[in-house]
Amino acid sequence: MGAGAFPTPPSAMPGDDTSSFPADGYRDGYTERLPDESLLQEITRLAEKFDRTPSAAEMRTQGEYSPGTYQNHFGSWTAALREAGFEPVQEYRVPPDQILDEITRLATELGKPPTAAQMQERGEYSVTLAQNRFGSWNDALRAAGYDPHQRIEIPNSELLEELRRLTEELGKVPTAKEMRARGEFSHKPYIRRWNGWQAAVRAAGYEPVGRPVGPDHHNWKEQPGHEWREYGDNWDEQRQKALERDDYTCQTPGCEWTQEDHREAFKRGLHVHHIRPLSAFGVDENEVDFERANRLENLVTVCAEHHHLWERASPLRLDTR
Numbered sequence: 001m002g003a004g005a006f007p008t009p010p011s012a013m014p015g016d017d018t019s020s021f022p023a024d025g026y027r028d029g030y031t032e033r034l035p036d037e038s039l040l041q042e043i044t045r046l047a048e049k050f051d052r053t054p055s056a057a058e059m060r061t062q063g064e065y066s067p068g069t070y071q072n073h074f075g076s077w078t079a080a081l082r083e084a085g086f087e088p089v090q091e092y093r094v095p096p097d098q099i100l101d102e103i104t105r106l107a108t109e110l111g112k113p114p115t116a117a118q119m120q121e122r123g124e125y126s127v128t129l130a131q132n133r134f135g136s137w138n139d140a141l142r143a144a145g146y147d148p149h150q151r152i153e154i155p156n157s158e159l160l161e162e163l164r165r166l167t168e169e170l171g172k173v174p175t176a177k178e179m180r181a182r183g184e185f186s187h188k189p190y191i192r193r194w195n196g197w198q199a200a201v202r203a204a205g206y207e208p209v210g211r212p213v214g215p216d217h218h219n220w221k222e223q224p225g226h227e228w229r230e231y232g233d234n235w236d237e238q239r240q241k242a243l244e245r246d247d248y249t250c251q252t253p254g255c256e257w258t259q260e261d262h263r264e265a266f267k268r269g270l271h272v273h274h275i276r277p278l279s280a281f282g283v284d285e286n287e288v289d290f291e292r293a294n295r296l297e298n299l300v301t302v303c304a305e306h307h308h309l310w311e312r313a314s315p316l317r318l319d320t321r
Contacts, residue, residue, distance in 0.1 A: 031303055036083075039065055043084040054085045056124040057102075068122065075122070096133050096143075099125055103144040113146035116184035117165055128169055131182050154189055156203075163190070163204040173206045175264035187260070197260045231278075232290025238299060239272045246301035252310075253318060257303040266304045273302045276315040 042064050046054035049062075056067040056077040067077050078088045102124050106114040109122075116127045116137045120281040130140040138148035152243045162184050169182075176187035176197040190200035198208035231239075248259035250270060262270050275298050282288035292298075300317065302310050310318060 008270060014099055014177035034065070034069065036075070039070060039073060039080065040084040043081065043086065047084075047086060053081060053088065067124070071121065094129060095127060099130050099133055099140065100144040103130070103140060103146070107144070107146060113141050113144075113148075117162065120165065120169075126169075128182075136181055137184060154185060156193060159185060159189060159193065159200070160204045163200065163206075167204070167206060168221065173201055173208065176258070177261045180261075185313070187258075191260055197264065232288070232294055234290065237295065238294040242272045242297055242299035242302055243270065245296065249301065250306060251300050251318075252302060252306040255303060255306055262303055268304075271302050271304060271307050273300050273307060273310045274298055274314075275300055275310070275317050280315060 004085050043059070046058060048062055050058065054063070056070075059065065059067055059070070059077075070077050070080040074083055081088050103114060103119070106118060106123055110118065114123065119125075119130065119137075120127045127137055131137055132290060134140040134143050140146050163174070163179070166179060166183050170178065174183070177192070179185070179187040179190065179197075187197060191197055194200040194203055201208045243259070247271065250257040257265075258272065259269050262268070264286075274293060276293070278288050281290070281293040300310065
């Protein structure tokens, strides 16, 4: 059989529908009946031909079966290689151009830019490899010349499936920040649909990354350290107003920490910083004019990572324009 040729499907029986075949050249029923041993022997044949482990692209162009058939039988091309006794090609050796070529091939096959899930399922290389090379899946799409997917009404089922895919890829439940950096979708639709990242994680069937839940926990604190001191009777109200005004996002230029991300990473919410310090409103703690100190224009939402910058700039405000 010539390179790239496909075996002829069995003759159609009465009632069989042979008018529609998948893109890889096989009917689902036919590919399911192929014995695993035949598929593994074809990998061995190509390995002997090339004197090395064959790639999925080489199976596609020079083998008797498609990579999709191996996906259906073994779960992935990598799993099929291991079942045949070969170690997969080390992805760290794959140059960026080959990843972009694979994205282009999938886009041509699908008629649209591939999603991260489609790359994972049907691509020769993993989504993780593309993310490591280009920073994110969307950046990989841009490098290949495609616009990232900008979908507005994404079904809940797809959002949860992507969360499960990323959990499997990372080997742990992702944080909101990891979803933003490595997922097909950002963390924002999850927070909107389920009123919080942790609730979305639970909807996908997982337990969120643990946080102290009571005084019996070894990391429990009754109050965050920097809030133990007295900030005045109106502090809670003014602090909440500042968070709402700043859209629960750090106001440091270039920073995008959100309240939910911050809780995941630092185990507590964003800070609210006094631009002019309390010492500017009284000679000691007992004489501070908290009404003036806690005015909204003197408060700003900041993250734990950048709070020290605001402290150093005090009593000035960092340029957030």
